[in-house]
Amino acid sequence: MTLRTARPAPGRRTRWKTALGVFLTALMLFPVYWMFNVSLTRTEDMRADPPHWFPWNPTFEGYGDVLRDQLPALGTSLGIGLGCVALTLLISAPAGFALAKLLRRGRGAVSFVLLVAQMIPSVVMAIGFYAVYVRLGWINSVWGLIVADSTIAVPFAVMVLAAFMSGIPSELMQAARIDGAGTWRTFVWVVLPLGRNAVLTVSLFSFLWAWSDFIFASTLDRNGDAVPITLGIYAYIGNNTTEWNSIMATAVVASVPAAVLLVVAQRFVAGGVTAGAVKD
Amino acid sequence: MRVTTEPVAPAVRAPGGEPPPVAPPPRQRLHRRIRSTQWAGLAFLAPLLAYLLIFYAFPLYRNLELSVHDYTVRAFVLGNAEFTGFANYRDVLTSDTFGLALRNTLLFTFVSIAAQYAIGLALAVFFRANFRLSGVLRAMFLVPWLLPLIVSGSTWAWMLAGDNGIVNAALEAFGIGQINWLTDPDWALTSVITANIWLGIPFNLVILHAGLQNIPDELYEAAALDGANAWQQFWRVTFPLLRPVSAITLLLGLVYTLKVVDVIWIMTTGGPGNVSTTLAVWSYREAFGTGQPDFSPAATVGNLLILMALAFGFVYLQLQRRQHADQEGEQP
The missing domain is CATH 1.10.3720.10 (MetI-like)
Structure with a gap:
């Protein structure tokens, strides 16, 4: 029983830690609360001094405006996010497999290039893409934006997938080979199912990054027929500076994927952040 | 990476129980096997390499090119900007x-x-x-x-x-x-x-x-x-x-x-x-x-x-x- 007493029983002695933890979290998340609060504030209360700390008289005008104005933008963002996930997986899953299991030479070089690729500022990429797209006539197109957004995720995805796949025992692949499976079938039927956690992590992040992207959207798609939600918010800010409840309501709605992600796939999120930084 | 000195055992073991005398000498087989996975690896890597070339290298090249030319909006579309070096x-x-x-x-x-x-x-x-x-x-x-x-x-x-x-x-x-x-x-x-x-x-x-x-x-x-x-x-x-x-x-x-x-x-x-x-x-x-x-x-x-x-x-x-x-x- 000495083992039991060695550690303080959770509960009494750690209660102050829980209290402090709750306080710190509340402090950290105050801006998020404020966004929510403002989204429910009536326009006439917006300029109140001091501001209302709680939405005592909540209004849903802001959310009404979202439904009226921003539904197409939300749809566009969803499409761009999904397209970006598909493109990212299509490119990075085979490449991750090649780096983890197939290539004997050139691994280091490819990893190096991917690392450098992640360091290139997105402004630079945006200017480059703009210059290329002008000639191709891809400016203001959703496809062009999907391609551009995927460049945020692809290097990260290849590295995460390669790191994960190199943990798959080679014996499993050899077993598949003995059963007569070629490299492609081994990849599809053995490696991908085993690597589904990594695939999920990569998909979540590429979706979230595409959904959140502002720089590429504001440069490559700013006059498009179909603009993503980030531009929807930006246009709101430019147009009606008085109706911050609408802006913040849109912001709340635009945050939904992040919230869903955190609830549904928290361990993948934390895993993904760490995998990107401390590989191996 | 020196391939030939890697542990040979698992890769050489003849799949499907082929009779050893018919099989080529282990070292040679290993070589061929490694070369074939290297090719398969390149094939699986090819989409990424193409992607990096088209969507990373090319925009970066365009960026570099922009910085050594004097691009006006007109020249940007027509592509006939004046070369200005490091100006x-x-x-x-x-x-x-x-x-x-x-x-x-x-x-x-x-x-x-x-x-x-x-x-x-x-x-x-x-x-x-x-x-x-x-x-x-x-x-x-x-x-x-x-x-x-x-x-x-x-x-x-x-x-x-x-x-x-x-x-x-x-x-x-x-x-x-x-x-x-x-x-x-x-x-x-x-x-x-x-x-x-x-x-x-x-x-x-x-x-x-x-x-x-x-x-x-x-x-x-x-x-x-x-x-x-x-x-x-x-x-x-x-x-x-x-x-x-x-x-x-x-x-x-x-x-x-x-x-x-x-x-x-x-x-x-x-x-x-x-x-x-x-x-x-x-x-x-x-x-x-x-x-x-x-x-x-x-x-x-x-x-x-x-x-x-x-x-x-x-x-x-x-x-x-x-x-x-x-x-x-x-x-x-």
């Missing part, structure tokens, strides 16, 4: 904005990552102990990192608004008069740095927390037996053992923070004047921020930014290599 670089480096933007970039980057790291580390140590709700609370800390930047940027902008922002209202309670956070030249840079620190804390917390998990409990127990208090344990055990993870966190933070545009652009657009303009914001503004796109200087500034990022990236690689060498050296 753009000379103009950028000697312009008044450059010194200010460089100073802002360094201030923004170093103050941001120093504060993010310090706060992130303190929180990671705090959350190392298990207490009720610790997992949930730590997960909630991720929220700022997951929100779209336009969402957090505009929320901060509204909180810091001069007339009726919540921050000024709270300060007023302490008798501090109105501060125009975003439009006062003395405060604009501080404001965007504050918002950026808030954005970066979760990233630091998650990585450092993961790093802390790898420090064995026994070390703390031993330190406690030796009479070390919490403060001493932190400086003698936690901090030294966390150094590799810290280095990576800081360098990644450096590289990410150097290229930040969104937060600053959304909150202040680099203003008032240029007081919160960093190199990345400057580049963005030249190209896309005004009605008159000026791509050549924008690309020039961007290329200078790449040089800075690469310099830090090189440090990162050296560090990683040294760590690898250390790890391998430790093994018997």
